[in-house]
Amino acid sequence: MTSIPIRRALLSVSDKTGVVDLARTLADKGVELVSTGGTAKALRDAGLTVLDVAELTGFPEMMDGRVKTLHPTVHGGLLAVRDDPEHAAAMAEHGIGAIDLVVVNLYPFEATVARGADRDTVIENIDIGGPSMVRSAAKNHAYVAIVTDPADYAVVARGETTLDERRGFAAKAFAATAAYDGAIARWFGQVDQGQRFPATLPLALRRAGELRYGENPHQAAAFYTGNDGVRGIGQARQVQGKELSYNNLNDADAALELVAEFRDAEPTCVIVKHANPCGVASGATLEAAYASAFACDTVSAFGGIVAVNRPLDEATARAIAGIFTEVVVAPDADEAALAVFAAKKNLRLLLTGELPDPTRDGLSAKSIAGGWLVQGRDNGVLTDDMLRVVTKRQPTAQELADCRFAWTVAKHVKSNAIVYAKDGATAGVGAGQMNRLESARIAAWKAKDAADKAGWGTPHTVGSAVASDAFFPFADGLLAAVEAGATAVIQPGGSIRDEEVIAVADQAGLAMVFTGMRHFRH
Template sequence: MTSIPVRRALLSVSDKTGIVDLATALSGKGVELVSTGGTAKALRDAGLTVRDISELTGFPEMMDGRVKTLHPKVHGGLLAVRDDAAHAASMAEHQIGAIDLVVVNLYPFEATVAKGADRDEVVENIDIGGPSMVRSAAKNHAYVAIVTDPADYALVAEGTTTLNDRKRLAAKAFATTAAYDGAIARWFGQVDQGERFPATLPITLRRAGEELRYGENPHQHAAFYAATGDATPGIGQARQVQGKALSYNNYNDADAALELIAEFRDADPTCVIVKHANPCGVATAATLAEAYEAAFACDTVSAFGGIIAVNRPLDGVTAKAITGIFTEVVVAPDADAEALALFAAKKNLRLLLTGALPDPARDGLFAKSIAGGWLVQSRDAGRVLPADLKVVTKRQPTEQELADCLFAWTIAKHVKSNAIVYAKGGSTAGVGAGQMNRLESARIAAWKAKDAADKAGWGEPRTIGSAVASDAFFPFADGLLAAVEAGATAVIQPGGSIRDDEVIAAADAAGLAMVFTGMRHFRH
């Protein structure tokens, strides 16, 4: 059957949004309303005639509402194939009436977990009857419509449902119960049982908006999916003030910028410029405008068409400086009226306001698809403090060198391996990313620093007197010697190479100070 009139509807919702209006519309079409507990009360309070589920089943709601819809007169009315003679005979024999529409939304399990409820309350908010009704109705979508989202109430408010609508509603319903069960399974495995990597890892995502224009390249398809139950401030959750829709690459690069600027969320004004998911300039200064100018000066070529992120609300002076070149996306916690007005004149610039920055030390899992499966690991939330550092050279780093080392190290964590970062006075001097060997990364970063100095008319590159960070150990002394040639005076690296003694000796011979972190930050 294609179009089916609704004669009886079963309404049982935890979220009462819009339910009275829907029930009123259905009642006006002559639909019999059957309901449970709090939903029935809300409808009666609105002056509607409602039949209790206990009257339909002949059984009272019991056990604090745990048992009310788990009954043959409910599920028989949902699952019966209407034009099957045997099904019709069973319905007649057992006085089971057909139910043509089910409107259900489930107990707020994820919200209960999110508010920090105790274990008993969390378990009590595992819905049993709701998902059972949803699945029964969705399975029998040839005859029954199932609505799990108030946004779909308008589809059924006229009292008639089409097959195409019932198919779409059924697909949404099964996705809803899958996500719900996934959230429960994750909580039991990862939270209640403390298993970081349970034997089965349900991952449920919800598409946010329409498909993106294309993927990483025009011949690829793409969409953005938000993780259900994750309240972390992110690019997908940011308020887009202006500009055309974000592309796949915009999302990827803006996320890289957001993750890096989050490292500085409690620091002085800081600006990050990212291109193709790698930082090309980072600086901390007394004002955002000064931080932007210093970050931009690090690599004025790569900054064109890049992504900018800041750790403070944008002001007009900074916004004016940013609009001096073409920028794809700007990410900030907020922006003042002057900044908004200046950006409004740049219609192609996307401005994203996050309201807050994510916690860089937060827990979580990172997943990557490979042929035949997924690789899953914990987030790289590793950080080092001055007390964690081990000085391995004869010379101790100065206070300024130590600060530059830690600044460079923080940035190197977000640069694609092999990563080399030179920094001086709270600003990057040169960034070498993604090379197949550490020596080439060190040389490229130094060359970029010299190029930046030539363009700016400085007397010398900022690598002179800088600190250099390496995301992993120097396997040979050659990479360190390239840093010496560039003018670095301090080095921060994980250590752990079988040739550490050789590298330390080279540093001592050059008069460098070098510290080991004992932690590496590969980023592939």
């Protein structure tokens, strides 16, 4: 059976947007309307004739509305196989009429949790009858249309449905109940029972769009958004530019997460290439911050991702537009800045409205063969009481400020990570090497290359602070930093060779600070 006319529709919705217009259209086509509670009242208030579920079943709503649609007359009308003689006989014997369309959206469980409701209120917003009707109708989609998405109201308003349409509705419906039950399970496990990692961790993601391809053209890809309430790249408004790719989104997220660390700081700019920062700087203005960040690595910045912690102005926009830039991420942009970027048709401009909180809690997940690795977010923040000077020389105020800056950037650099910083700007970044010594050397080499290109004479690593995301297992990495001209070091400490490394720092006249916190990023 392909096309089925709608003769009876059951409407029971929490979000009543558009339901009156749908019901009126169906009624005009001769469809009998069946409804419950608040939905029935809304339809009657609109002048429509509605058969209450209690009239259909012969049983009143009871137990504060907990029991109303859980009845054979309802579920028989949904689950009956219409061309099965035994089913047809059972319907006739028990006076069960077929229901051809169910329109349901569920109690607002997640919204109730999000507004901080008490436990009893949260429990009362667990829908039982709604999901039961959704599943019954979706299972019997050969005969019944189940609509859980108001975007599909226009389809069923025709008064009939095709099998392909009903299959699509069923797929949406089962996804909706799975996501709903997943949200309830997560709340019970993680919130109510306090289990950070419950025995079962259901995830419900909503597809925001399919992408042209993944990291490489032979990989299919799509972008999904979560439901944790955090505003980020997934919720940003794309003002202009080509469609975002998988790599664009990944790199833009890396840039946003890093610049968010400076959301309460002075104007700051981050430039990212292949998920690693290649230049980060704070300054008196965004334009100055961009200039300093760009100067750190003018080669890698080409085709990179730029993120800033302040609304974009015209001067900064002109500076960014001076080279090829893939994506720019900002909280906002003034009209003059928008006009500058408008001339760069391929540049993607994303406005986030706000920056995410770097200290927020949450989980991150990574797939591996045969499973998933799940961990808490790296939301560690360096506080004054964590800092322990382990060398004879104390750092100066400027060295300590540069240590903190370098440490914050290193948190977002792929391990092994070494970051040199001076005067609130990165001087050199060494990322993703198999040993710490090579990262230290690469970062120093990049700083010298930047100095040669700019004609500074002296690399900015001279007089800089250097951050290491994990302890120095040997003194060789520290010696490379000394050779580059660093005068202060910040690292977690904790190596069996700490004393050896501290002795080398003392011999070189360095100030060294231990944090007791590691920032591996793989």
